[in-house]
Amino acid sequence: MILFIALPIISAFVQSLFIQHEQVLIVSQNCGPFGCSEVTSIDFEKTIKLRQDAPLGKYNGINTYLNRSHLAFAEVGNAWSASETLVDFFNEVFNLPLYGALAFTLTYTAVVTPLVLILGFSIAIGVNGLPNIMKGPSIFVSLLPFLVTPLVGSLILFWMVDGDGIIGATIKLIFNDPDLSLKASTALTWTMLIVYGIWHTLPFSFIVFYAGLQTVPFETLEAALIDGATKWQRTIYVVIPHLVPLISFVTLMLLMDNFRVFEPIVSFSAEAHARSLSWIIYNDLRESGNPLYGSAGATSILTIIGIAFLLLPVLIRTWKDFKLKGH
Amino acid sequence: MFLKKLILSVATGCLLSSVAFATDCGPSGQSIRILASDFPAIHAVAGTAEKNCSSSASEFTRNHTTEARQIMNAALTPNPAEYTSVIVANSTLTQLMNDDLVRPLNDLVQKYGSNLPDNLMITVDGNVMAVAFMANSQHLFSRKDILEKAGIKSIPSTYNQVIDAADAIRKAGIMKYPIVMNMKTGWNVGESFNLIFVAHGGEFFKPGTAEPSVNTAEGIAALKMLKALSEYAHPDHLTQASNETQAIWEAGDAALGIMWGTRGSVILDNEGSSEQVTSNTILSSAPTVKPGGIPGATLWWDGFTISKNVPDSEAEATFAALISALNADMVAANNDDAIWLLEGFKPGAAAEGVSATAAGGAPPYPMLPQIGLLHNALGTELVDFLKGDESAEKALADVEAAYVTAAKEKGFLQ
Numbered sequence: 001m002i003l004f005i006a007l008p009i010i011s012a013f014v015q016s017l018f019i020q021h022e023q024v025l026i027v028s029q030n031c032g033p034f035g036c037s038e039v040t041s042i043d044f045e046k047t048i049k050l051r052q053d054a055p056l057g058k059y060n061g062i063n064t065y066l067n068r069s070h071l072a073f074a075e076v077g078n079a080w081s082a083s084e085t086l087v088d089f090f091n092e093v094f095n096l097p098l099y100g101a102l103a104f105t106l107t108y109t110a111v112v113t114p115l116v117l118i119l120g121f122s123i124a125i126g127v128n129g130l131p132n133i134m135k136g137p138s139i140f141v142s143l144l145p146f147l148v149t150p151l152v153g154s155l156i157l158f159w160m161v162d163g164d165g166i167i168g169a170t171i172k173l174i175f176n177d178p179d180l181s182l183k184a185s186t187a188l189t190w191t192m193l194i195v196y197g198i199w200h201t202l203p204f205s206f207i208v209f210y211a212g213l214q215t216v217p218f219e220t221l222e223a224a225l226i227d228g229a230t231k232w233q234r235t236i237y238v239v240i241p242h243l244v245p246l247i248s249f250v251t252l253m254l255l256m257d258n259f260r261v262f263e264p265i266v267s268f269s270a271e272a273h274a275r276s277l278s279w280i281i282y283n284d285l286r287e288s289g290n291p292l293y294g295s296a297g298a299t300s301i302l303t304i305i306g307i308a309f310l311l312l313p314v315l316i317r318t319w320k321d322f323k324l325k326g327h
Numbered sequence: 328m329f330l331k332k333l334i335l336s337v338a339t340g341c342l343l344s345s346v347a348f349a350t351d352c353g354p355s356g357q358s359i360r361i362l363a364s365d366f367p368a369i370h371a372v373a374g375t376a377e378k379n380c381s382s383s384a385s386e387f388t389r390n391h392t393t394e395a396r397q398i399m400n401a402a403l404t405p406n407p408a409e410y411t412s413v414i415v416a417n418s419t420l421t422q423l424m425n426d427d428l429v430r431p432l433n434d435l436v437q438k439y440g441s442n443l444p445d446n447l448m449i450t451v452d453g454n455v456m457a458v459a460f461m462a463n464s465q466h467l468f469s470r471k472d473i474l475e476k477a478g479i480k481s482i483p484s485t486y487n488q489v490i491d492a493a494d495a496i497r498k499a500g501i502m503k504y505p506i507v508m509n510m511k512t513g514w515n516v517g518e519s520f521n522l523i524f525v526a527h528g529g530e531f532f533k534p535g536t537a538e539p540s541v542n543t544a545e546g547i548a549a550l551k552m553l554k555a556l557s558e559y560a561h562p563d564h565l566t567q568a569s570n571e572t573q574a575i576w577e578a579g580d581a582a583l584g585i586m587w588g589t590r591g592s593v594i595l596d597n598e599g600s601s602e603q604v605t606s607n608t609i610l611s612s613a614p615t616v617k618p619g620g621i622p623g624a625t626l627w628w629d630g631f632t633i634s635k636n637v638p639d640s641e642a643e644a645t646f647a648a649l650i651s652a653l654n655a656d657m658v659a660a661n662n663d664d665a666i667w668l669l670e671g672f673k674p675g676a677a678a679e680g681v682s683a684t685a686a687g688g689a690p691p692y693p694m695l696p697q698i699g700l701l702h703n704a705l706g707t708e709l710v711d712f713l714k715g716d717e718s719a720e721k722a723l724a725d726v727e728a729a730y731v732t733a734a735k736e737k738g739f740l741q
Contacts (some may be wrong), residue, residue: 019735019736019737019738020737021738022738022741023537023696023737023738023739025536025537025739027535028452029450029451029453030348030449030450030451030694031446031448031451032417032446032448032449032450032459032628032691032694033446033447033459033462033626033628033668033691034462034626034628034685034689034690034691035691036450037690037691039693039694039695040423040532040537040551040695041451041452041536041694041696042424042425042535043698044427048427055412056723058432058738062455064736065546067403067732067735068729068732069729069732069733075728076477079405095717095725097707097729100441108566121602149420155500157504159330162563163561163563179503179562180470181561181563183562183563183565183566184562184563186714201397252478268566269511269512269565269567271510271512271707271710271711272566272713272714273648273714283441283513283707285546286397287513287514287706290699290700290737292424292733292736292737294736295732295736297732309414317613327387
């Protein structure tokens with residue numbers, strides 16, 4: 001636990017408190033195949049001295065957390081005083097990187113989690129009711145989306161929803177709109193990502209619920225049957241209460257999984273319309289050529305705090321269950 | 328013209344120098360380890376070096392990966408470094424120099440490279456930091472047949488002519504989206520902005536400082552021009568990079584494109600496209616803002632560097648091996664893989680665009696330590712304007728704000 005969980009978190013946190021030393025810039029003459037020009041470059045001799053004295057960088061306290069790329073309190077304050085209507089204010093706020101990403105991440109989590117719970121449970125009930133000979137093949141088929149690597153699965157779907165792909169072309173035909181593009185509108189991109197998310201995580205909740213259904217005590221079900229309970233009533237009053245601990249577990253896993261949504265954004269090339277917290281970390285670390293470790297560390301810590309908030313209700317519930325059983 | 332001049336200077340260089348052409352691999356028994364990007368021209372250079380010199384080296388390894396840029400700083404930091412050479416471009420050389428990971432090559436150039444012209448030596452304050460061997464830039468691709476059908480007689484040379492031509496093609500009912508550009512969110516859309524920005528005479532930073540200056544009249548004009556062009560590009564343009572734009576072109580679904588010169592030979596070859604597309608594709612200079620102005624392009628070179636943190640003998644052997652590949656035979660065998668800056672290159676139709684763009688005075692992609700941060704900010708913040716969610720001024724203000732935040736963290740601004 002300490003090695004694999006605590007230390008990395010502490011390391012990310014410590015990193016997020018530091019920024020790089022001042023870069024000593026000098027103007028130099030730069031020549032190449034296309035001529036010469038005056039450019040600025042880093043005076044390495046002066047800069048390296050600073051780095052060797054304090055390799056972690058310059059202590060910046062929590063300022064990285066407060067800057068425009070993160071909590072941006074100053075910018076949010078300005079937006080509040082400058083905007084006349086609430087709509088203006090929210091437009092301004094969601095234009096900031098962290099809040100924009102948070103909006104998509106939370107929407108994704110809030111839509112995908114309940115739908116996957118409900119659909120997974122329904123499929124489990126359905127498969128459970130099948131004749132024995134059909135069960136094996138249907139379980140296998142239902143698990144397939146889970147077996148596909150997220151990156152590959154979303155790439156395949158990305159090509160299918162292209163204007164010339166099978167899904168994209170069909171949708172164009174149905175709506176009789178040759179310009180309809182799933183990749184060009186924010187709302188449709190979000191929908192596409194959410195549908196992909198459901199498709200991909202559904203098998204997980206299905207298989208856990210299906211396993212749970214096998215443990216429902218037969219006697220209780222039979223007793224309910226004798227009391228004249230309908231199938232619906234048996235599900236609501238017998239099966240679901242029996243599965244509550246499992247539901248907590250699946251919710252927990254789904255919330256964590258969905259909050260760190262990342263791969264589909266990259267493979268759907270959806271960065272223009274949807275960015276998630278994990279995507280921001282990725283962008284900080286990779287895209288600028290020189291990684292922004294402090295910024296990425298700060299976003300990571302904020303993500304952990306975000307997940308902790310989301311999980312709080314579920315964790316409290318699990319703890320209560322645990323205490324109840326202890327007595 | 329530009330290339331001819333270059334080649335001429337190479338030829339005179341060779342006449343004047345008395346260096347024999349026998350392969351000189353430098354000290355023998357050394358370990359040569361090359362990290363490079365993964366495309367045919369780079370394979371040609373590193374592969375020829377291996378063929379020439381692997382027998383005299385104790386070890387010769389090549390790692391060709393599209394991830395080279397991501398791993399090179401980490402790989403060169405330890406002493407001894409993981410690789411003795413990294414093959415870089417304008418922007419990636421800055422990334423290595425920012426951490427002082429490559430060595431000056433002046434003495435090695437004197438010893439092994441005296442037959443190469445001076446302008447291939449990438450020089451920073453008199454120190455040769457890399458040796459360039461090929462050039463690249465984005466420029467205009469046009470479909471002659473479609474332009475004629477729409478009543479456009481000549482190949483467009485300014486941005487407004489490109490837009491007018493696109494409009495004529497649309498009005499004639501030939502294509503609804505005649506323009507393709509590399510506009511994928513991130514690096515590509517940032518670069519597309521850069522092209523038009525330099526054509527408008529914009530400067531990325533206030534001179535001599537790391538203060539951004541993109542939220543200017545030039546920046547706003549450039550961004551609005553980019554938007555005007557993108558109105559004629561397929562609605563999916565924010566997801567399209569080189570592979571997608573090339574595919575659209577080869578499928579015959581576009582008539583005007585701003586794409587990389589290195590895609591020229593791939594498009595013009597007889598694979599992946601129809602005779603009608605290849606025989607009517609014309610490569611020309613990147614468009615200008617006003618007739619005769621600066622072409623909207625940044626020029627790129629690819630070249631090799633030598634690691635700082637390796638023994639001098641390994642550095643020397645690596646340099647000698649790579650230099651041995653930069654000759655007319657290698658160019659002759661791989662003529663169409665790149666726009667070579669080397670002796671023996673026969674510029675074909677595929678090189679026309681880059682050649683004209685360079686001759687028109689397009690500037691090189693800026694080699695500034697902080698340019699990566701600004702480029703990234705452009706790539707992420709401009710799309711809000713291109714989607715129509717905010718004004719050009721606001722988008723550019725966001726770019727500057729995002730850049731300033733990142734530059735403060737990296738120590739470029741206080």
